[in-house]
Amino acid sequence: MAKTYHLKSYPHIFYVHKNGHKRFGFRYTYIDSSHKRHEISRRNFGSVQEANLELDQVRRQVMKGNANSLKFINLTISEWVHSFIEANRSRWKVSTYHTYLYTFRNFIIPTIGNVKVQQINKNIYQRLCINKLIDKGLKHSSIVNVHHRMITLMNSAVDNDIVSRNKLSGTKIPTITGKLKKRLMTADELAKFNRQLKHEPILYQTIFHVLEDTGMREGELLGLTWQDIILTKLRIHINHTRDNNGLRTPKTPHSRRSIGISKQLAQLLIKYQTWQVKLFKHLEQPWNEKTFVFTTHKGVPMSNTTISRNLSKILKQAGLGYLSGHFTAHTFRHMFASYLLNNGMPLTEVSHALGHANPQITLAIYTQRNPASNKNLGSKIEQIYHNKK
Structure with missing residues (x-):
């Protein structure tokens, strides 16, 4: 063991010779409130000043009565x-x-x-x-x-008594300028988008009309199975959500809900279901009511990445490429809420349709982003869906 040397001017500090260099440390003894003796030892500092600075911190903690935190002094x-x-x-x-x-x-x-x-x-x-x-x-x-x-x-x-207070409380995060801001489509833009959808595969027609007409979250859409959709009663039951981490219960208990759908959307879902059944038969894969509603052409569950990629492609083909980066799959949810609020639906009903825990959450999100004067959705979604004016 290397020999230790003590400094007269710093009685608690010592040093050893290690690989031709001096490495400093300290030993500090104190008596706690129960009159028990304790010793704290630290070493491997590059200078006397570093060792003394650490020693001063230890002394301050002891004087403040925070001696328990000293065992965490080197915790990163x-x-x-x-x-x-x-x-x-x-x-x-x-x-x-x-x-x-x-x-x-x-x-x-x-x-x-x-x-x-x-x-x-x-x-x-x-x-x-x-x-x-x-x-x-x-x-x-x-x-x-x-x-x-x-x-x-x-x-x-x-x-856990590692620190006496949170020194990061009150930290202000600078506002970042120059970033793309999300915005809703105007009625004309949505009409263009829906006209382009008619030329897209039935899979993506159905995905985007479901998002557009129900306001469900993207994860809720990905978690749908056919047993969640009651076409005869024009209802979709939200029981799960799915993302890269797998299938699980929805975001909150209030997210479990039943959403009414139009006859037109039900007819589109029937048409899509027929297509999917034929696809699974061709792929020689079993199809039943527990099959995920939205799967790829290879029969595997759809991912949010695939939805985002195809949304960008459809926007460009519809002449709306300038919305790329401003408009995401989640923005359909904001459009849905804006349409309902701006057309007089009671706040409590909108909150329930969105799966919010209470109306205050709906107000906090949508009244700030979409005030009453917002005219982004001047026409009813149902009318735009049929390309009517």
Whole structure:
């Protein structure tokens, strides 16, 4: 074991010779409130100043009565992320687990993973994480989502006595300019889109008319099986949602709902069902009421990536290419809500149709984005569907 040398001017600090260089450390002894003696030892600092700075932090924690947090003094963000994920995994939904895991692996650990939990502050966080995400080109909403998960992580550190307070609270995320803004189609644009749909495969005609006429979420559409659609009663029951993480229960209990559909949409679904049955027979695959409603030409469940790609293609073919980036599959949901609200449907009914927990959520999302004067959907969807004026 290497011989240790003590410094007269710094009684708690020592150094050893390692590979021809001096490496510094400290030993600090204190008595807790129960009159028990404790010793804290740290080493491998590159200079006296580094060791003394760390020692000062230890002293301050002891004086503040936060001695318990000293055992976490070298805990890094990356290490705490791992513990946090494992501690919460059993109580999270699968989608929540994967969302946190994706966020931490791709945005938090690569930027501030090596920073110690007790040393992170707004300046370090802004410089090493937030600014890097902005430079990377992330949307403002995506950065806000990353920030919310980081705040949750640090709040958990407070709850576990790792830090005394969340130093990242109150961090302001800069507004990013120059990003594409989502917007709804005008009545004329929607009419053009629907005219182009008539020339598209029956699969995509059905997908986009269902999104357009029901306001369901994209994941809810992907989770539909034929037993969820009661064509004779003109009803679609939302019982599941599906994405890259698989099939599961909907977003909230209120998302389980029944949606009324028009006779025209029911007729389109019957036509599409006939096509799908023939496709599965040709592929020699079994087809039954538990088959996913929307599958590819190879008989595999449809993905949101495929929907997005074909939406962009149809927009261009309809002469609406300028909407690419502004208009997504989820925007149909906003159009549906706007049409209902702007044409006098009671807020409570709109909220139920969208699967919101309460009308306040509907108001918070749609009255801000689509005020009463919004004329984007001047004609009824049903009229546009039939290309009437």
